[in-house]
Amino acid sequence: MKLSKTLAATTALVSAFAASAALADDALDIVFINDGHVAPYHVAWLSGFEDAIAAYDEAFDDVKVTGRWLSAEGSLEKMIQQAEVTINEKPDIMFVNAINVDAFEPLVAKAQAEGITWIAVHSPMDSADYSFTLGDVVNGTNQGMAMCALSDGEPYKVGIMLGQAGNPSGEARREGILKGISTCDNVEVVAEQPADWDTVKAQSIAENWLTQFPDLDAISGVTDGYMYPSIAIAANSGRDDLHFYGYDGDIPIMQQMEGGNVKADILLSGTREGWNFVQMAYRIHKGETPDKVYDFFTPLVLSEENHKIALENGFPEDVQVYYVDQALEVAQNGYLEFGPDSVK
């Protein structure tokens, strides 16, 4: 009796294992190659990506979902090497946030010849199968127009912290911000400085600006990573009147918008974007064909009060704005819009 029970249990276990193995014979292997891994946005990105991989793998019995995140630590050569090694591994989908897209053109063709889907992240590539973009120029323009609308027509001096020189995404954001600012006459850009996506460099730039331009009204940046040190330095210097215009939708920055000096932000949310990568990969794997240039939805974030002021000052009504509570909700639970339920 005991032996027969044991045999039955073993048979059941083996059958269950065989059944699950048969169910998961389809595999989706995703590799994300990024230029870094230490900036606050990258940390959120990685966390969203890894959580989404685990969630999709658990949610679907018919597909084994795996993923890896590689960081080139800012080095073009390392990123090329990582892409070459990855192509040799033949994953299903590669997301590449290229340091410079021109350098990756030869590798896109190589990956496609191996049957790998290449998705260019943030900086679009014609040769890639898909480009996952943020609408950087439009977002930047919205940030610039918000500056115009919230400056009340008074002379308004602003310093803009840029990305790494030559980085397409950073350049597009700059182009947008300047375009937005150009819609009014009172906002003057007194300084532009690349901080290379580096919070430490942003810190020294903010210190220099506060010394060099005592009448500075605002600091604008192409990433919220610059806002953390800038806000701290302004507070330490007694500059409670300085305004900040961020980009990324980091939760701690958006939390300072109600009654605080952070006037506007762009809601990307790294976590949310990380989830969207996995959702997009899953959809492609299941035979869907997203738009070749896939625009991640990134609204402008303002407090309700500031939105009213902005509208009174001529801010366009058709610009989609999220208020702080709504933006925080999306940033915190935004993965729900890209979770396994969204594709079931």
Place this chain on the structure above:
Amino acid sequence: MTSTAMASSAQNTKKLDGLTLRYLVLIGLIVIASVGFSFANENFYSLTNIGILLRSIAVLFLLSMGMTFVMLTGGIDLSVGSNVAFSGGVGVIALTTTGSAFIGFAAAIFAGMAIGAVNGFFIGRLKLSAFMVTLATFALARGLALVIYDADSINVSNQTFLWLGGVSWGNMPVVIPFVALVFIALSVVLYKTTFGRDVYAAGSNFATAFVLGRRPEKTLVWVYVLSGALAGLSAIITVGRVSSGQPWAGLYLEFDAITAVILGGTSLFGGRGMLLGTILGVLLYGIIINGLVLTGTNPYLQSLIKGMILLGVVLLDTYTQRGKTA
């Protein structure tokens, strides 16, 4: 044989044994790392991956050989990574302006040598700190690169210019036999010429070398020029690899080169080390980087591993040096 000569001979044998032991340890680590990574990922030993691995460390080989000469004199060259970007830019602009790949090659190498000459002049002739001078040219060369490129990349389609960095014979990148030739040539220079002996003399005891009329200050100038020339060569390979000139090429390569050279047994304090050790150091470093990518190791863990390797070899080097001087 006098007692002094016998002691010196015994010390030389001991020194040789120390280095041999170091190389045996390195070879052992290379074998262990390779076997470990091959268990973790069966692709590790594939010919394609070996080709990728060798191509990816070709530039590091060249820069590290230059760095070995510099470190043998007791110096350091922090500018080599930025110099790759700068000399690549000069080479690509010369190529696009004249249409001649050979003028492009020459321009890249001369540009690299020019930065090296600036380093050599300030360090050798004006006796300034190698760390501070090359830290300055590290920023200067990157700034120059960004200015001449206007911070944007320049596409290159000239097949002659791209040949060295871009072409493979089967899975073997052509750059590897080229690097081997450079290694042989530099070994001859280091071990068979007066200049090579002067390099060791300058690093072992600068003052004594000066008193003996070995002109160590002149040796220093040429060592940095050599390092610059190898940065120029590296730039040509880098451009060939990515079919474009890139203002951000070579970022942080100086740290990889320093790590590989120390890993290979060259002393941070000068006067001790060999090119063979550097080759082994680069190979081990390259295998670790390749393996970490292949195994999909978390990037935070990768930084930790690389930091621990560097700390480990610096400690090893420092204790070895203390033991020798005690």
